[in-house]
Amino acid sequence: MRKNDAVLTRRGFIAVGGVLAASAVHGDAAVSQGSMASAPRVLDPFLGTQGVPLEVGAPCLQAPGETTMGVSWAVSGLAKGVVEYADNPEMSGAKTVRGGGYGLVPIDVNALQVRLTGLRRATKYWYRTITTPFTDYSNIYDAKLGEPIVSSVHSFTTLGAAAKTHFCVINDTHAQFKPFQMAVRKVKKLSPSVCIWNGDATNTTQQKKTAVEIFLNPPVEDRDWSADVPVFFESGNHDFRGSWISKKEEVVLPRDPSERRGDQWDLKWNFALRLGEMALVGLDTGEDKPDAHPKWFGLANFEPYRRAQAKWLEEQFARPEIASARHKVVFCHIPLYADPASADYPHDGVKVDPHDFAFWSRECSGLWGPILEKAGVTLVVCGHTHRFRFDPPSPGRRWAQVVGGGPELGVSSGKPDASRFPTVVEGLVEGGKLRVVVHDVFNNRVVLDKYL
Numbered sequence: 001m002r003k004n005d006a007v008l009t010r011r012g013f014i015a016v017g018g019v020l021a022a023s024a025v026h027g028d029a030a031v032s033q034g035s036m037a038s039a040p041r042v043l044d045p046f047l048g049t050q051g052v053p054l055e056v057g058a059p060c061l062q063a064p065g066e067t068t069m070g071v072s073w074a075v076s077g078l079a080k081g082v083v084e085y086a087d088n089p090e091m092s093g094a095k096t097v098r099g100g101g102y103g104l105v106p107i108d109v110n111a112l113q114v115r116l117t118g119l120r121r122a123t124k125y126w127y128r129t130i131t132t133p134f135t136d137y138s139n140i141y142d143a144k145l146g147e148p149i150v151s152s153v154h155s156f157t158t159l160g161a162a163a164k165t166h167f168c169v170i171n172d173t174h175a176q177f178k179p180f181q182m183a184v185r186k187v188k189k190l191s192p193s194v195c196i197w198n199g200d201a202t203n204t205t206q207q208k209k210t211a212v213e214i215f216l217n218p219p220v221e222d223r224d225w226s227a228d229v230p231v232f233f234e235s236g237n238h239d240f241r242g243s244w245i246s247k248k249e250e251v252v253l254p255r256d257p258s259e260r261r262g263d264q265w266d267l268k269w270n271f272a273l274r275l276g277e278m279a280l281v282g283l284d285t286g287e288d289k290p291d292a293h294p295k296w297f298g299l300a301n302f303e304p305y306r307r308a309q310a311k312w313l314e315e316q317f318a319r320p321e322i323a324s325a326r327h328k329v330v331f332c333h334i335p336l337y338a339d340p341a342s343a344d345y346p347h348d349g350v351k352v353d354p355h356d357f358a359f360w361s362r363e364c365s366g367l368w369g370p371i372l373e374k375a376g377v378t379l380v381v382c383g384h385t386h387r388f389r390f391d392p393p394s395p396g397r398r399w400a401q402v403v404g405g406g407p408e409l410g411v412s413s414g415k416p417d418a419s420r421f422p423t424v425v426e427g428l429v430e431g432g433k434l435r436v437v438v439h440d441v442f443n444n445r446v447v448l449d450k451y452l
């Protein structure tokens, strides 16, 4: 592979066609405008790149674990890819990992995915992607490869009880890239151990390339935001909408198979892991209306999903390493609590609502709330309502709830509304207390700084 003739395209990607371009010199996530959605495409992309330069996105760390780490990245045409990783930034003695499991290694025209396994807990690693276009795949016997494209070297640290106790949460970004840029700039600055993307990343997703743009290659200045910060994803109600969205694991890696028992295989993004003194637990609240709602055309099966998660949740809190964590923090998209005196309270997602929108989930609250109480959970972090809120513990509920803001920048229904701003929720442990800080990334201020 050649490394000296790097060409950074106007979109900020590394292009390679008849002429190789490699990223090692310039980095793979330079400041740029536009996105891969506007990259040139061949008529049938599965026949190869056919002379059209391949563009490769910055790597995105997904589904982080204590001994595993997922890497996904965007490509503009037919390509194969591997990840190299090492215990040093020079990449000396690097191991090479291919995608998929046994048998055939997957290739794709939109996104590539590799899972690193067998890693050490709470350990820093350096890694890079190597992506090679199939310039011609009209016939397997005569298929031709282009030159490999090498990404910059990035790093991550695996989770575990010895890892640094520090998380960030973003939510309800809704493919609105102006507030998204504000949020991910803050995440990069805070440099947490992990970021939880707590749902409603999307709106309605009809095509894979839409999901690739949102999750892997957003048209923002800090498009490399997740190259060095591993991201947990929990779906919001919008992340179940659209004719393509049932295939989102092709873009957002689910949890590693070793974490999922056969009878819980469909709990694809649920997680319960130690991050230093905390246990982080991710749950999926699903859609915001009953399964029988006519809008779902018989496609909704969330009620059994919530019950299965209740069983899973009890089992997770019984694990010694989770039970022994000083603070247990739960992440899910739709709030689990609304003050009975608030206007939100009647809109609970269990009936066909005249507002057609649930502000909290009575069903999830009923199924999971007693388990959270028994386990001594400190904090539940949610989104969905597009308005920051903090609910301190109340009688019968020992856990506090923080609700992150949405994508609206000081407006609501076309009118000025100072209560609308996107947030980054930050959590760390100081002096044995869980400190939760909520950053308003629109007005650049802190709206909550509390010890729990």
Ligand SMILES: [Fe+2]
Pocket: 172, 174, 200, 236, 238, 384, 385, 386, 406
């Ligand atoms: Fe939302």
Ligand SMILES: [Fe+2]
Pocket: 200, 236, 237, 238, 333, 383, 384, 385
């Ligand atoms: Fe939502």
